[in-house]
Structures are given as C-alpha cells and as structure tokens.
Amino acid sequence: MTSTPMSGTAASHKPVILSPSLLACDFARLGEELATLEAAGVPWAHVDVMDGQFVPNISFGLPILAAARRVSGLYMDVHLMIEQPERYLHDFAEAGADGLTVQVESTRHIHRAVGMVRELGKRAGVTLNPGTPLDAIRPVLADVDLVLVMSVNPGFGGQRFIPASVERVREVRRMLDDLGSEAELQVDGGVTAQNARALVEAGATNLVAGSAIFGADGGSAAGIQAFRDALA
Ligand SMILES: O=C(CO)[C@H](O)[C@H](O)COP(=O)(O)O
Numbered sequence: 578m579t580s581t582p583m584s585g586t587a588a589s590h591k592p593v594i595l596s597p598s599l600l601a602c603d604f605a606r607l608g609e610e611l612a613t614l615e616a617a618g619v620p621w622a623h624v625d626v627m628d629g630q631f632v633p634n635i636s637f638g639l640p641i642l643a644a645a646r647r648v649s650g651l652y653m654d655v656h657l658m659i660e661q662p663e664r665y666l667h668d669f670a671e672a673g674a675d676g677l678t679v680q681v682e683s684t685r686h687i688h689r690a691v692g693m694v695r696e697l698g699k700r701a702g703v704t705l706n707p708g709t710p711l712d713a714i715r716p717v718l719a720d721v722d723l724v725l726v727m728s729v730n731p732g733f734g735g736q737r738f739i740p741a742s743v744e745r746v747r748e749v750r751r752m753l754d755d756l757g758s759e760a761e762l763q764v765d766g767g768v769t770a771q772n773a774r775a776l777v778e779a780g781a782t783n784l785v786a787g788s789a790i791f792g793a794d795g796g797s798a799a800g801i802q803a804f805r806d807a808l809a
Pocket residue numbers: 598600601623625656658729730731732733734735736765766767768785786787788789
C-alpha cells in the first residue's frame with residue numbers, strides 16, 4: 578500500500594505527516610474508516626487513549642488498538658492520556674502501537690517512561706498540556722522521536738485551537754534544532770486546514786486532526802484533501 582505524506586514542508590524540509598485522530602471516526606465502521614484513510618494515502622492514524630483520571634473523559638483502550646492493528650497497515654500513533662503510563666506501555670506495544678506518546682504531567686518518571694518505550698522497540702514521544710512550561714520536556718528532548726504540542730486541553734475532540742500554541746511550536750522547533758534533533762514535531766487539538774499552514778511554518782512536521790477530517794463535508798477523504806490543498 579502506498580502512503581503519501583502531505584506535500585507541504587516544515588523548516589527541516591521533512592514532508593508533513595497527517596495523523597487523523599480516530600477519536601472522531603465512526604467506531605461502528607472502524608475498519609472502513611481506516612481503509613478510507615489508507616486509500617487516501619495518509620500514513621498515520623492517531624489513537625487517543627483516555628482513562629477518566631488524567632483527563633475527564635474515557636475513550637477506548639487496548640482492544641480497539643488491537644482491532645485497528647489487525648485490519649490496517651497504518652502507523653499507529655498512540656497518545657496516552659492516562660495516569661502512570663509506565664504501567665501499560667508493554668501492553669500497548671503488544672497491541673500494535675508503533676509510537677507511544679506520554680504526557681509529561683502523567684508520571685513522576687518521564688525519563689524512565691521514555692526509556693521503556695524505546696526498550697520496547699517503539700518510537701517514543703513526549704507531550705505536554707497547553708498550561709505546562711516547555712522546560713518540562715527539556716530533560717528528555719534528546720531521547721524522543723516525537724514531541725507533541727497540545728493545542729487544546731486534552732480530553733475531548735472538537736475543541737477550539739488555542740492560538741498561543743503557534744508560538745509554543747516555534748519555541749519547540751528552536752529547542753529541537755539547537756539539539757540537532759530530527760524528532761517529529763506534532764500538534765494536536767483543533768487543527769484544521771485553516772491553521773495547518775501557520776503550524777508548519779512555525780516548524781511542525783506532523784499534524785493530528787480529528788473533527789476536521791472525519792467531520793468534513795464529503796467525508797474523511799475530502800477532509801484530507803483540504804489539508805493537502807492548504808499545504809500545497
Ligand atoms: O488528543 C486529543 C484530545 O485530547 C485529540 O487527538 C484531539 O482533540 C483531536 O481532535 P480534534 O482535531 O477534533 O481537536
């Protein structure tokens with residue numbers, strides 16, 4: 578199967594990857610939804626795991642990831658919004674995650690958590706809430722394959738993008754460049770075809786979008802095309 582990233586490029590000249598958030602898809606048609614993404618040439622799928630503790634909402638967990646893995650070759654980009662994620666990293670790796678991103682606020686042991694993901698042979702990501710100072714991720718920046726800048730307070734899809742996030746993306750881009758890091762710089766929450774270009778120009782290489790894709794007039798293929806047009 579082919580997977581074509583978005584044609585726009587970030588400052589590092591990497592192709593922009595779109596990671597549609599399955600939180601906004603029709604779970605009763607999960608297999609078809611994934612097949613549509615693959616047919617549209619999107620390389621990643623974003624899997625939002627919420628535990629009702631770290632965030633005030635419960636989404637889904639291991640069985641849904643395993644089901645998605647069984648029917649899809651997409652890169653499974655798992656965003657863990659759960660307390661003490663170390664307890665479940667092994668299980669999510671077994672269930673089919675390709676990348677595991679942990680919230681810096683969700684553990685006292687972020688360095689250990691990132692190391693565990695790498696030991697499991699998966700790509701390690703770190704993320705932080707809009708209210709968390711960027712310095713919180715500095716100690717693990719050299720050890721991660723992905724940094725996710727949350728552009729809404731995590732817990733729900735369909736929220737409005739927080740404009741100050743663009744400046745945070747720009748600052749994380751500087752931090753990564755200073756280290757010579759090739760890590761993906763991902764943005765998640767309220768991302769649309771309208772704000773995608775500004776995010777890429779600020780240094781994002783990877784965009785998560787849920788409602789803007791699955792809620793698009795004409796369905797997810799049309800939503801993906803809108804991002805392509807915006808980044809062309
Ligand atoms: O992590 C998330 C929420 O906590 C989701 O990935 C995010 O909200 C995507 O949905 P949308 O694009 O509709 O904002």
